[in-house]
Amino acid sequence: MVDREIVVVRDGQPEQTRLRAWLVGYDGPVPTYRIELVTRQGAYPCPYTATGPDMFEALVRLRRQLEPDGLTIAVQGSRRDTYPSGMQRDMSGGGRVYVLRPGRPVGRDDVVKTFDDAPVDQVATVEEQRAFWDAWRATRKKPPSGRADAAG
DSSP: OEEEEEEEEETTEEEEEEEEEEEEEEETTEEEEEEEEEOSSSSSOSOEEEEESSHHHHHHHHHHHHGGGTEEEOBGGGBTTEEOOHHHHHHSTTOEEEEOOTTOOOOGGGEEETTSBOOGGGBOOHHHHHHHHHHHHHHOOOOTTSOOOTTO
C-alpha cells in the first residue's frame, strides 16, 4: 500500500530511506499490517519491521524500536499533534490521521496521510504524541449538539 522514500533523523542528521507498509492478511476479521524500514542508522539489523492491526499501530510499534537508538521518522503519523480516530483506523487501516488543535474538534480539513512527509521539528516520541492526544481529548470543545466529534 505504501512504498516511498522518507526521512529518518538521528542526532540532527537526516537520511533518505525506504519505508514500505502493506496489508499482510487477516486473522479472521482482524487485519494485520506490516511496516518495514531500511536504514543505515541505528543498532538493530536492517530492516526494522513491525506489525499491527492498522498502519498507525504498526508505525507506533516501529517507532518504539527506533526511539532507543535516537531515531525519528519524519512522517505525519509521527507528529506530536496527529492521531487517528477509531473510524480512520477501521476505514483507512490507519492510513490517515487528524491534525489536532487544542480546544477544537477535528474535521475533514484536518486529515493528512499517515506516511506523508512531515517537518522534522514537528516529530515527537510515541509518549509525547500520546500525551498530546490525551490533553487534546480532555480540553476539546464539544459541538453544540452535545455529540462527540469524529475523533472521539
